[in-house]
Amino acid sequence: MCGIAGVVGRRDDLAATVAAMGATVAHRGPDSEGIYLDARLPVGFAHRRLAILDLTPNGHQPMTSCSGRFVVTYNGELYNYRELAAQVGAPALASDTAVLLACVERFGVAESLKRFNGMFAFALLDREAKAVHLVRDRFGEKPLYVAELGNGVHFASELRAIEAVPGISLEIDPDAVEELLRFKCIGGHRTIYRDVIKLLPGHHLTIDANTAGRKSLERYWAPPMPFDEGSGEASLEELDSALEASVRMRLRADVPVGALLSGGVDSAVVSTIAAAHHSELHTFTAGVGDPDYDERAQARAVATALGTQHHEIEITEGDLLALVRDLPSTYDEPYADSSAIPTLALMRFVRSEVKVALTGDGGDELFGGYPRYRLAPLTWSVARALPSALVSDRAETMARVLDHFARLSPRFPRSLRERSLDWVAGLLAASSGATSFAEHYRNVRSDTHSPASLLHQRWQTPDGTDAGEQVGYGNHLAAMMHDDLLNYLPDDILVKVDRAAMSVGLETRVPMLDADVLEVAWRLPLEVGVGENRDKAALREILARRLSGISIPREKRGFGVPLAGWLRGPLREWAEDLLSVSSLERVGLLDAAAVRTLWQRHQSGKNLHHPLWAILALQAWTLQRTGSVTSA
Structure with missing residues (x-):
């Protein structure tokens, strides 16, 4: 991978601009640098x-x-480059970049994209057709x-390079701010800046190299429909074979x-297959010391059974300040998934041992593993059980009833047991008037259901947040899985x-x-892939066949952190500074009184860390990147 x-x-100033932009992404590619300026275009x-791949100068780019x-200037990997090299009659090619170019020369851009199996974002100049092709991989792994x-x-590859363009106007998009407060990230084509977009996954944008005008924007790949009865049923044996082929190609x-190994079934399956084909596999796990969030014991058990060279780190309270202060520069635009804290610490640790993970x-x-896949249908049923006006008026009471049952019964989703009453009440009230399950699921994915109430008055607009691409299904589970593949996966995870x-510099x-x-x-x-308990049954069965005697907890934890306590403890002073009236007024995006009330309620014992973390991410990024925002 590269920048x-x-x-x-x-x-x-074309040459100087290109050089300045390239310098900002040096961390993505520390091994060499290159610039191409066309003589005619x-x-x-x-x-x-x-x-x-191919560590020699033969892999130098632009190529x-x-x-x-x-x-081409290319970021990513073509995992099937060996098979592609054979298809173009050049099996000796050792660089996947050279293979990419050979495919385009042989098959053209559109046909090559159908054949590529990889993660990538690239710009390809066709000097003959006087066109530049901008392309992003199917799932959106590369930005x-x-x-x-x-x-x-x-x-x-990163927003900071666009910021380096001389004379560019970088105006904050209030709809993007509202989306961040709602979903923890800025999704779809949007960015924090009004005039900058992200190319969506599976898309191909063609630019006229003479005029810089758009020639076309095409979607070259879209995911299939989950559980489509017309496509024929697959077997576990087919899945096992497909996973093995995928892992083997990604070991090239x-x-x-190495491999990241949590206490979950997903990484256990990947590591188990990888260890079967890589005799000296390194595995890596991070923990935070809190037993409710730390899965190192489960990961260690899997690593021991596989015989990998296992490495662990513990993120202590003493590490937190340095990590959270690095988040704004690391994530390039405001980003509020708190699991970024241990992720950043783990990646730094992994890079000291390997270059690919x-x-x-x-x-x-x-495989339908998110706890909200059980939460959403449950709360949808509650929201639709009574007239919308009654649900809206009695949302807090109904939330208390749900909370009571959730604490008594482990059958209720963990995500419901961990959410605040305010959030559950807000969900029920927001969904009481929802006209579709898709609209309700958007509310389930939201960290706050009234983000506009947190914005300064001059930044408030009619609700411009976008839940991303949606496809209607009668099957709620299929709808949620498809929605997350298109939106939550590329925009957050x-x-x-x-x-x-x-x-x-870790791939x-x-x-x-x-x-x-x-x-x-x-x-x-459905009963084979997801299972009756929504516990990724297919992956559990494959793991059991390949690695007996290992028990993986069925309740998903994720790479979570005890954020509520951290904001009352080791991160309180840092957060207090960002949420002071003077800091809030300096940035000017948020309503200081509303934010201060939220902060004080959290300190009094209400768990409001989810919306607060999005606010903190926005404040920290703005103060570090732009200093302040003075007008809407």
């Missing part, structure tokens, strides 16, 4: 290389095809930011490879891992996010 940047457009590419027609301005199109590297991400989306890993690979694995997983019968 890329570039410009398509007639700028007097107003196009410039920058590249920072993280060498994983030109053998014919000279194509030039690609685009700013279409009056003097050209600017693109990069000319540098040391496999992860278990994607398992929850493919993959952002968390990519930015933390690439901040230290992460995600075997679950393979088109063949997805296709098989979503053709499994």
Whole structure:
């Protein structure tokens, strides 16, 4: 993986702009750097290389095809580069970048994208057709930011490179701020800046290299429908075979490879398959010392059974301040998933041992593992059981009843037991007038149901938040899984891992996010793939067949942290400074009185850490990146 940047457009300072943009992503590729300026067209590419395959100078980028027609700056990996090299009649090619160019020359861009199995974001100049192709991988593992301005199109792996463009206007998008407060991240095509977008996963944008105008925007891949009865049922044997093929391809590297191993079934399956094909596999786990969140014991048991070289770290309260202060620069734009704290610490630790790490991400989306998949239908039934006006008026009472049963019965979703009464009441009130389950699920995914109430009056707009792409299903579980694959996965989970890993030059690979694995997983019968208990039954069965005697808890914990207590303890002073009236007024985005009330209620014992963390992320990023925002 690498860092890329570039410009398509007639700028007097083209060379300097491209160089400045490339310098900002140096951390993504510390091994070498390169710049390409076309002699005839107003196009410039920058590249920072993280060498994983073909460590020789032959892998240097930007790279030109053998014919000279194509030039690419490319971030990612083509896992099936060996098979592709054979298809183009060049089996000796050792660089996946060279294979990419050979495929494009042989098959064209559209057909090549169908054949690529990998994670990537790249810019490809076709000098003959005078066009630049901007492409992002199917699942959105690799980021690609685009700013279409009056003097050209600017693109990069990270937002900071766009910020480096001379003369660019960086106006905060209030809809993006509201989306951050609601969903912990800024999703879809939006960014924190009004005039900068993200290219969506599975999309291909073509730019006229002469005029810098759009020629086309196409979606070259979309995920299949979960549990589509017309596609034929798959078997566990097919799934096991697809997972093994995916893991084996993702072990291809000319540098040391490891695996992230939590206490969950997803990473256990990936590590088990990897260990069968990699005799000296390193595995890595992080913990926070709190038994309610620490899964090191389960991970250690799996590592011992596999015989891996296992490594552990514990994140102590003494580590917290340094980590949270690094989050704004690491995550490039406001990002409020608190599991970024241990993720950043773990990635720094992993990089000291290996250069590539496999992860278990994607398992929850493919096999229905999130606790909210049980929570959402339950609360939807409650919200629809009575007239909407009554539900809205009695939301707090109904929330107390649900909370009572949740604490008495382990059958209630853990996510409900851990949420505050305020949140449950807000969910019921927000969904009392919902016209569809998709709208209700948007509320379930929200950390706060009235984000506009936290904004300063001058920033309030009609609700502009976007739940992302939605597909209607009669099957609620299928709808939630599909929604999360399209939105939550690329906007939150993959952002968390990519930015933390690439901040230290570590490449992460995600075997679950393979088109063949997805296709098989979503053709499994529901009771086989997900299971009656919504516990990723297929993965548990595969793990049991491959690694007997290992028990994985059925209740998903995730990579969580005791944030509520931290904000009353070791992080209180840091948070108090960011949430002081003077800091809130300096930034000017939020209503100081509303935020102070939220903060004081949390300190008095109400667990309001979820909305507070989004506020803190916004404050910390704005003060570090721009200093203040003075107008809407």
